[in-house]
Amino acid sequence: MPAACVDSCVCIGDTWLFVKIITQNASEFSMRGLPRTSSVSRTVFLFLIAAMLGMDPTDAVEPDVVEPNVVNADLLIVGGTESGCAAAVQAARMGVQKIVLVNDIEWLGGQFSAEGLGAIDENRAHKYNGTVPIPRSGLFREVIDAIETKNAQLYGGIRRPGNTRVITTARPVVSESVFRDLLAPYEQSGQIQRFSHYRLARVLKDHDTVRGAEFVSTDTAPQTNSLTVHARMTIDASDWGDVIQASGARWDTGIDAKSEFGEPRAPQTNQPATDLAPITYCMILVEQDQPSLFPQPSTYDPRYFTGTWGWIDEHFAYTTRRLVDGKGFAEIDHADVLLINSPQIDYPLDSLPAEVVTALEQSEAGASTKTIVAMTPAQREIVFEDAKRHTLRYYYHLQQSFPKFRRMALSDEFGTPDRLPPKPYVRESLRLVARHIIREQEVDGFGGYANYATTMFPDAVFSWQFEKDFHPTQRRWVSDEGNAGPWEATFRGKRRFGLGGTGRAVFPLRALVPEKINGLLGAQKNLGYTSIVGSSCRLHDQSMHAGQASGAVAAISLRNHIDPASMYLAPDQLAQIWDGLLNPGTGAPLAIWPFSDTDPYDTGFVAIQQLALRRLLGLGPTDTAFQPDQMATKAWTQLVNDAVVDAGYSAASFDFKGTATRRDLAISLWNHLQSQPIPDPIRIRAQDADDDGIADAEDPLPFTAGTVSWQRLPETDGIPSSHARYPAKTIAINFxxxxxxxxxxxxxxxxxxxxxxxxxxxxxxLRDHTRWRATKLGPLRDGFVFTRKQDVWECEVDNGKWRVHVCLGDAEHEQTGQFLQIENIKVAEDVATAAGYFHETTTDIEVDDGRITLTLGTPHGGSNTTINWLIAEPIQSAESTTK
Known part of the structure; x- marks a missing residue:
């Protein structure tokens, strides 16, 4: 009899168990999916499932299963993270037939689940405001939709029950079930074969090509064997880049010095080498009817938590990452559920407590001076155990400090003895030395974070936008006991929260591909970028996008029997990758180009993406909205058609009525182009296609001269328009x-x-609110006056009409959230300017009180508004001088 599969969920107390039952006949079945760390015995659980199926519990057996120890595959994926799951599903959808996914634990979903990060962080331009700059797309969109559907089933129809700073929240066990469901169809068809509780032992290589890997079981059950997977292609979606390390590929970690990549915010030195973003053992707390007090840990000391982060009060701690607001919605009949991952439990890795140092040194001389990436799994576990102790100290501290927390108990949904997640939240892994390493200056917004990034790579495979965002990376000892006493997590230099946002950026295929090793791709956080860029590209959605992109690249590599290293120079192969990501067959297309207003389920989304990726829409750096329902004017249509011809395609003819929209034109144009062969890009020199003096292997834009995708607009250069002479009575002020x-x-x-x-x-x-940058950009751009909150500047003038030109910006630093009002007209609201870029605006006003009035900044503050210069011309005089 063929096997039948049943997915089920059981809740015992606060223990959630998601199970896959394979029934062979009415008298026996075997089980997959129960975490081996569960606090409920497998025998008891089998009896419960037997009862659910109406079987005699005494007939429920779990036969010994001897897993195969040698497997042949097309694609090996190491790591059951969100990135690993996305890579497996994308590759399966693109036709890869034999995919093996090896996970070191049972739980799937990485940050969403195994790391306990149930408040789902995702792309945002600047600040938490309940929106995303790029519509949710791809497998991330599918996972979020499924999570919100399950939420609605559990919480009275409320899809987003957290009522907190992020948009979507979910209990980790719910997210884990969604990832399990995502893989299930492909596991049932045999396309994906999954092995849990296996750790990498050795990478198999043929010269410089990875050919698979060997694994050892982490399960002590007698029926388990070691595992060998032979594969044509391998993706490293592990937590710490273990495959990359074992393959011999080059990698980096920690701080990048400014001399390495010339990044504006990089420090002068890369020391200490152990400085990575901290790990965090998150807590999921569930409200109880009665107090549920945690006993005082033997290592508790209030000084761990009362220094730098002592300002965090009960309200902030309770609400900032709440997963279920049982009291905030009339529809929800459920206890409050909280995620705790506040800075107090961030666990820095730059230096370690004395007890941890001793244990590491006993394992290997010098182990305590290693970066955590380079430690063995056993050595990392020593660090993890201390990080867990620290989290539990904070749990006790919360209950002692805040009454509401005395009824909050650790959730048992993870099934672990300490009720903490199976893994810590990993913010920063190793960084692959890839075919291209993405730099900060490449992803900064061109003229401000609201715009496209400075460098829009031609081999884009996904898009993203976020702040450059480091949690505290430095451990500071707070007593005379030094590293034997209490400590707190603090910032080191500019490695801190919210260092301004990136622009709307695209991620290049090359940053997935090792510099020299073949047959291997990076995923999760094991990618080719600097530490600063990695701090902005590490969230739930971005890690899923990276995995999905890696799965698509692997699929095309396998289909065409080529290594991914050269794909970025082959438009036909890039086109196949884009087609796989944009036409998944089922589910949501991936937003590879970062338009703000095109949803993946919108009509014409694929056509619009395809045209943007081929640079056929005549876009400028500020054209981040496609405006699909705007009328397709003759001028715009001609602009697009010119771009089509310039790219080497045949011109299209459009027979539209006057009501045709941009969406209509995009669909028609893509229907015209998609059957045409892709024009080969012009190559001037063999190793330097655009002949700009930068070899293709080093050039972020190999077919476009220079490294910047956009021409500098006059309104962003900070230089006033030239005048032979200003009209009489003109006011010109240099702030x-x-x-x-x-x-x-x-x-x-x-x-x-x-x-x-x-x-x-x-x-x-405001004499203390001036700055002089000395960058040699000249007096009008190097200096400015700034407001931290709101202030007013006035100038006496004649009544009448005036044309006012104003420049905002900072020659050396990005400035965000700038606000300017001239008279009663808002001319700049939440404006960001990148370092060395400016925001120039011209406004016509009418003065009736004898003064031009400028209002800068907002009453609540939170950011600077920097003003460089002002030119006010009487309009009548301006007009008379041109006659």
């Missing part, structure tokens, strides 16, 4: 620091209060 030279015809404003003598000035004294 600057005291050390700035004078520049005719500008008068310097260095933050003084308004004076009737000068006729201009500020409502408050």
């Amino acid at each position: 600057t620091a005291a050390e700035s030279a004078a520049m005719h015809p500008f008068r310097n404003d260095i933050g003084h209060r308004f004076s009737t003598k000068t006729g201009y000035g500020w409502r408050n004294d």
Whole structure:
């Protein structure tokens, strides 16, 4: 009789168990999916399932299963993380027939589940405001939709029950079941074969090509064997890049010095080498009817938690990462559920407590000075155990400090003895030395974070946007006991929260591919970027996108019998990757190009993406919205058709009525182009296609001269438009620091209060709010006056109409959240400017009180508004000078 599969869920107390039952006949069945760390015995659980199926519990048996120890595969994926699962499903959807997924634990889903991070962090431009800059897409969209559907079933129809800072929340056990469901069809068909509780032992290689790997079982059951997988292609989706290390591929970790990649925010030195983003053992807490007090840990000391982060109060701790707000929704009949992953339990890796150092040194001399990436699994476990102790100290501290937490008990959904997740939250792994390493200056927004990134790679495989965001990476000892006493997590230099956002960026295929080793791709966080870029590309959605992209690249590599290393120079192979990501057959297409207003389920989404990826839409750096329902004007249609012809395609003819939209044109144009052969890009030199002096192997834009995708717009250069002479009565003000030279015809404003003598000035004294950058960009751009909150500047003028030109920006640093109002007209709201880029605006106003009034900044503050210069021309005079 063929086997039948049943997916089921049982909740015993607060223990959630998701099970796959394979029934062979009415008298016996075998079970997969129960975590071997569960607090409920497998025998008891089998009896429960037998009862559910109406069977005699005494007939329930779990036959010995001897797993095969040698497997042949097309694709081997190491790691059951969200990235590994996404890679497996994407490859299966693109026709790869033999996929083996090897996981070191039973749980699937990485950050979503095994790492306990149930508050799902995802792309955002700047600040938490309940929106995303790029619509959710790809397998991440499918997972989120499934999570929210399960939430609705559990919580009275509420799909987003957390009522917290992020959009979607889920108990980790619910997310784990979603990943299990995602893989299930492909496991049942045999395309994906999954092995749990296996750890990498050795990578199999043929010269410089990876050919698979050997694994050892982490299960002590007598029927388990070692595992060998022979594969044509391997993806490293592990937590720490274990395959990359064992393959001999080059990798890096920790701080990048400024001299390495020239990044604006990089420090001068890369020391200490052990400085990585911290790990965190998260807690899931569930409200109880009665107090549920945790006993005081023997190592507890309040000084761990009362220093830098002592400002975190009960409300913030309770609400900032809440998963279920049982009291906030009338529809929810459920206890509150919280995720705790606040900075108090961030566990820095730069230096270690004395007890951990001793244990590591006993395992191997010098082990305590290793970066955690280079430690053995056993050595990492020593670190993990101390991180768990620290989290439990904080649990006790919460209950002692805040009454609401005395009824919050650790959830038993993980089935672990300590009720903590099976794994820590890993923010930073090793970084692959890839065919291209993405730098900060490449992903900064061109002229500000609201725009596209400075470098839009031609071999894009997914898009993202986020802040450059480091949790505290430094451990500071807070007593005379030094490393034998309490400590707290603090920031090191500029490695801190929210260092401004990236632009709307795309991730290049090359950053998945090792520099020299073949047959291997990176995924999860084992990617080719710097530490700063990695801090912005490490979230739930981004890790899923990386895995999905890696799965697509592997599928095309296997289909065409080529290594991924050269694909970025082959438009036909890139096109096959894009087609696989945009036409999944089932589920949501992936947003490879970062438009803000095209949803993957919208009509024409694929056509719009395909045209953007081929650079056929005539986009500028600020054209981040496609505006699909806007009328397709003749001018816009001509612009697109010119781009099509310039790219080497045959021109299209459009017979549209006046109501045709941009979406209509995109669909029609893609129907015209998709059957045409892809034009070969022009290659001027063999190893330097664009002849710009940068070899293809080093060039982020191999077919476009230079390294920047966009032309500098005049309104972002910080230079006033040239005038032969300004009209009479023109006001020209240079907002600057005291050390700035004078520049005719500008008068310097260095933050003084308004004076009737000068006729201009500020409502408050801002002389301490000036800066001089000395970048040699000149007096109008190197200096500025800034407001931290809101302030007002005024200038006496004649009543009448005026044309006011103003420049905001900072020659050396990104500035975000800038606000400017001239008279009653908002001319800049939440504006960001990248370092060395400026926001120039021109506004016509009418003055009736004898003063031009500028309002800068917002009352609540939170960011700087930096003003460089102002030119105010009387409009009548301006017009008369042109006659």
